[in-house]
Amino acid sequence: MTHTFSLRVYYEDTDLAGIVYYANYLKFIERARTEFVRSRGVDQRRLRAEEGIVFAVRHLEADYLAPARFDDELVVETAVEAITGARIVLRQDVVRAGQKLFSALVTLVAMTETGQPARLPANIRLSLH
Numbered sequence: 001m002t003h004t005f006s007l008r009v010y011y012e013d014t015d016l017a018g019i020v021y022y023a024n025y026l027k028f029i030e031r032a033r034t035e036f037v038r039s040r041g042v043d044q045r046r047l048r049a050e051e052g053i054v055f056a057v058r059h060l061e062a063d064y065l066a067p068a069r070f071d072d073e074l075v076v077e078t079a080v081e082a083i084t085g086a087r088i089v090l091r092q093d094v095v096r097a098g099q100k101l102f103s104a105l106v107t108l109v110a111m112t113e114t115g116q117p118a119r120l121p122a123n124i125r126l127s128l129h
């Protein structure tokens with residue numbers, strides 16, 4: 001199942017040529033991941049407060065395929081590739097009018113606030129599938 005998150009490119013997202021600055025794609029997919037998790041009923045603030053667990057990006061592979069420009073309407077598509085006891089792998093694509101502009105494979109890990117690895121509670125793993 002794919003989650004979609006829509007956004008518009010603002011002037012602040014672009015470089016002098018009016019093209020989205022490469023690092024801003026990471027911000028776009030971060031926002032989409034947050035909304036994906038929220039849409040699955042996971043409250044990250046409560047997970048942190050009650051379980052002491054937070055998510056961190058462990059690995060990211062990114063392909064920049066075509067530029068997005070000022071005022072473009074984009075959609076970030078997020079899909080689960082794999083979930084283990086402490087790891088979530090997501091495929092995230094940024095699309096404009098059906099054209100894939102950016103693609104990333106993102107590995108998230110569960111960890112304690114002190115940086116130690118943590119297992120995801122079973123109910124969280126099930127809700128993210």
